[in-house]
Amino acid sequence: MQQHFIYFLYSKSIDRFYIGETSNLKNRLILHQKQHYKGSFTKSAKDWEIVFSKKCDSKQDALFLEKFIKRMKSKKFILKVIKNPEILDDILNNK
Structure with missing residues (x-):
């Protein structure tokens, strides 16, 4: 089974976070920085950096967490998760 991650990117220039999921963190960051995703929110900055990532047991779990956090x-919630990643385990255990 392929590993999947949920990740948070942060841009200092626009002071914003982006939440996503991927099976390849390094490659995904490069694509965001090169503004590969034409209609994407991440096109609004070029200084994205990964500030948080969590390996998930499945793509479904990563997608569930991504949608939950975006909703x-x-x-404040994103910053809470960065400080206390166990929050995401609790969310998955209660879905």
Whole structure:
């Protein structure tokens, strides 16, 4: 089974986070920085860096967490997760 990650990118220039999932973190960051995704939010900056990543047991878990966090629409929540990643385990255990 292929490994999957949920990740948070941060751009200092626009002071914003981006949440995504991937099976290849290094390659995904390069694609975001090169603005490969034409209609993507990440096109708004060129200084994205990975500030958080978590390996998930499946693509479904990574997608579930990505959607959950995006629905929160909360920078405070993202910062909480960065400080306390176990929050994501709790979310998965209660789905």
